[in-house]
Amino acid sequence: MKKDKTQKLRSLFVGIGLIAAAGLILAGCPSQQGMMDTRDAAQKVYVAPGEHDEYYGFFSGGYSGQLSVWGLPSGRFLKVIPVFSQDPETGYGYSEETKPLLQTSYGFIPWDDSHHPHISQTNGDADGRWIYINANNTPRIARIDLQTFETKEILELPNTGGNHASSFVTSNSEYVIGATRFSIPYEMDLDVPIDSYSEEFRGALSFIELDPETGMMNMGFQIIVPPYNYDLGRAGKGVSEDWVFFTTYNTEEAHTMLEVNASRNDKDYIAAVNWRRAAELVRNGHGETMSAEYYHNYYEGNQGFAINDVKDQVTVLTPEDGQEFIYFLPTPKSPHGVDIDPTGEYIAAGGKLATVIPVHSFSRMIEAIENRDFEGNVENIPILSYDATIAGEVENPGLGPLHTEFDGRGYAYTSVYISSEIVKWSLETFEVVDRIDAYYSIGHLMITGGDTKNPDARYLVGLTKTAKDRYLPTGPKQNHPAQLYDISGDRMELLLDFPTIGEPHYAQAIRADKITQNVKQIYEMEENDHPHALLRIADNRVERDGDVVRIYMGSTRSHFRPDNIEGIRVGDTVYIHLTNLEQEWDVVHGIAVKGAQNSEILVAPGQTKTLKWEPTRTGIYPFYCTAFCSALHQEMQGYIRVSAADSDVSLAWRTGTN
Amino acid sequence: MTSIKNLLTTFIFLVLAFSLTACGGEERADRASQPDTQEEGLTEFELEHGIGPITERITLDDELDPEKIEKGRNIYEMKCEMCHNMQGRMVGPPLAGVTETRTPEFIMNFILNPRENIDRHPIGQALLREYLTQMPYQNVSEEDARALVEFMRDYDANL
Numbered sequence: 001m002k003k004d005k006t007q008k009l010r011s012l013f014v015g016i017g018l019i020a021a022a023g024l025i026l027a028g029c030p031s032q033q034g035m036m037d038t039r040d041a042a043q044k045v046y047v048a049p050g051e052h053d054e055y056y057g058f059f060s061g062g063y064s065g066q067l068s069v070w071g072l073p074s075g076r077f078l079k080v081i082p083v084f085s086q087d088p089e090t091g092y093g094y095s096e097e098t099k100p101l102l103q104t105s106y107g108f109i110p111w112d113d114s115h116h117p118h119i120s121q122t123n124g125d126a127d128g129r130w131i132y133i134n135a136n137n138t139p140r141i142a143r144i145d146l147q148t149f150e151t152k153e154i155l156e157l158p159n160t161g162g163n164h165a166s167s168f169v170t171s172n173s174e175y176v177i178g179a180t181r182f183s184i185p186y187e188m189d190l191d192v193p194i195d196s197y198s199e200e201f202r203g204a205l206s207f208i209e210l211d212p213e214t215g216m217m218n219m220g221f222q223i224i225v226p227p228y229n230y231d232l233g234r235a236g237k238g239v240s241e242d243w244v245f246f247t248t249y250n251t252e253e254a255h256t257m258l259e260v261n262a263s264r265n266d267k268d269y270i271a272a273v274n275w276r277r278a279a280e281l282v283r284n285g286h287g288e289t290m291s292a293e294y295y296h297n298y299y300e301g302n303q304g305f306a307i308n309d310v311k312d313q314v315t316v317l318t319p320e321d322g323q324e325f326i327y328f329l330p331t332p333k334s335p336h337g338v339d340i341d342p343t344g345e346y347i348a349a350g351g352k353l354a355t356v357i358p359v360h361s362f363s364r365m366i367e368a369i370e371n372r373d374f375e376g377n378v379e380n381i382p383i384l385s386y387d388a389t390i391a392g393e394v395e396n397p398g399l400g401p402l403h404t405e406f407d408g409r410g411y412a413y414t415s416v417y418i419s420s421e422i423v424k425w426s427l428e429t430f431e432v433v434d435r436i437d438a439y440y441s442i443g444h445l446m447i448t449g450g451d452t453k454n455p456d457a458r459y460l461v462g463l464t465k466t467a468k469d470r471y472l473p474t475g476p477k478q479n480h481p482a483q484l485y486d487i488s489g490d491r492m493e494l495l496l497d498f499p500t501i502g503e504p505h506y507a508q509a510i511r512a513d514k515i516t517q518n519v520k521q522i523y524e525m526e527e528n529d530h531p532h533a534l535l536r537i538a539d540n541r542v543e544r545d546g547d548v549v550r551i552y553m554g555s556t557r558s559h560f561r562p563d564n565i566e567g568i569r570v571g572d573t574v575y576i577h578l579t580n581l582e583q584e585w586d587v588v589h590g591i592a593v594k595g596a597q598n599s600e601i602l603v604a605p606g607q608t609k610t611l612k613w614e615p616t617r618t619g620i621y622p623f624y625c626t627a628f629c630s631a632l633h634q635e636m637q638g639y640i641r642v643s644a645a646d647s648d649v650s651l652a653w654r655t656g657t658n
Numbered sequence: 659m660t661s662i663k664n665l666l667t668t669f670i671f672l673v674l675a676f677s678l679t680a681c682g683g684e685e686r687a688d689r690a691s692q693p694d695t696q697e698e699g700l701t702e703f704e705l706e707h708g709i710g711p712i713t714e715r716i717t718l719d720d721e722l723d724p725e726k727i728e729k730g731r732n733i734y735e736m737k738c739e740m741c742h743n744m745q746g747r748m749v750g751p752p753l754a755g756v757t758e759t760r761t762p763e764f765i766m767n768f769i770l771n772p773r774e775n776i777d778r779h780p781i782g783q784a785l786l787r788e789y790l791t792q793m794p795y796q797n798v799s800e801e802d803a804r805a806l807v808e809f810m811r812d813y814d815a816n817l
Contacts, residue, residue: 538735556740631790
């Protein structure tokens, strides 16, 4: 007995020792807790009722497919902007106006996985006009107008499998970039064996031109590259503003069990692309036009139905010997992020499996190109020598460095996934100067005003992957956290920890005044160019054309006009075109019809939106305003009578005569 | 010892109670003492011509301007008719005859600044009691409000 007890005790001690040792190994160099006095922290994030935050934060929704908007530093949730997923709350993707936005060459897709929002830039600074965001699964890029916080345009990318290295814009919003994370055969719908990977599969790097006035996208050209995984990208700045950079992994060209098979090479590459030169080559006829089917969805006027502009060709540029607009920079070990400092000189890579953070020098890269300091080439892409381009390696960065942003004061901040921390390092000495815990398993991070020439580096937001015990538990799946750090001093200090929406992979924050000055409060009725708008109230009516019935309806506090409708028949397709005639900020009306296999449709002041309804049974169908709009909101209702398919009840509508 | 403690507690309690009531309490009293209308807070001009951006008499030509009438009609049909008939009560009062009972400045101020006129002006408050609905601001410019006056003058001239 006694012996047993001792043995038990001994194994307990050994166990504790092992756990402690494992903890030490996992945590690496222990980070500081860095929580400032809670009262100081509370004061720093306190925004009094009625006061506004200093920054807008735009957080990608990840698997929600949307973009959420937050006030910083308070962490106030402001809004979800629906982008790639249907949103029954607003009717996005359910109304006839917005459904076409979600059309692709694969049909209507109600969902996607949105990753990297990026604000349009002028002279290397975020200008707050539009924000672009990528869809990873069915590759697309969306443009959101920051006057109305609405998705206005979606462009599908051909030849692409997993548009992950996207949607980063160049310094003057000349281009927004995309890339293939999963290389695929780039001839349309090519049916080949998977093990023909190295021969048949290729990557495509997309350069989408942006209209400087409207922000509209146009597929410029694609560069055809070796069959690697193109992971992340960034545009250069300042000295490097003519360049964009992409990380690659899987230079092993594995097509199965990448976890093992794509982790063998000591170094993969950063692809450095001189986009200005590539565009010039395309202009001079070096590109090749190939057939490809992809959708470009956008609005033609202020309002109306988004249209599907189906494209059937794309220009591709395949690197040829001597063209030299793209180079490979060897970079250790399946790099994830590639991040450019505010001067454009430093190119930091996050090698997921690397023990250091390699930092390339842009000027050394240019020198190496001039000196022809090449180690070889792949498919006419020169490979530069690592020693020739490297500026420094940051030692002891923790385990699993992923993404870096910069404060413009000479420091960089890298998220480190496995050891769950943020490390701050110097761009002068390439030494770690501070580190702080992240809760838990940090993915991306962002700095207010980050990824610009002039970061406004007051705060840093860490986007972490697991919440575990951070908040009140909400079952086996918890929402992903964000943590706000004060980075204005020498040491990073944790101020706030809040749950987010979806899984934010990246976020951007911009000084609020850059956006508030342009935000619209209403859609002016005078500018409503919707083809079915109710511009003259007396024109409210119901029209039949065969089985299609259109109801031209208006709303104001607190009634619909018309609100009694008869003569609808089973088998009809009914379109309710609701114009919200309000012209006051934030006075929204919605409409829902009993039994309609659709969501409600929410209509902003001055806007026209369309609810499609196909009644299947006879009866009386109440409809009502779904948004509490006024004291008499409960009175805001109506009835539609649905008669049998062969009924001769004539079309009639009225309001106000009982 | 206990009594000192008690005294201290009472003192703290009193200070707390005082500081709590100090904010808000007075304001409530103020509000309670407010008359139903704040007529005394309005200027002579506001009483007659409404509260808003129109602070001086405007001059109207005897001859009506057909362009303004047409413009005013379009605005009425787009932004007003949901709630106002020319003849007969709807959500709001009928508009026929309004240029005879109200000054043009009053009509314009009411269109340009409905909320304050409903909150503070005796006529606005009387209208609210009768119609139970607050007239919303419809993003009408001064120029457009002037056109609406012309449209209503024309309507009334032809009554």
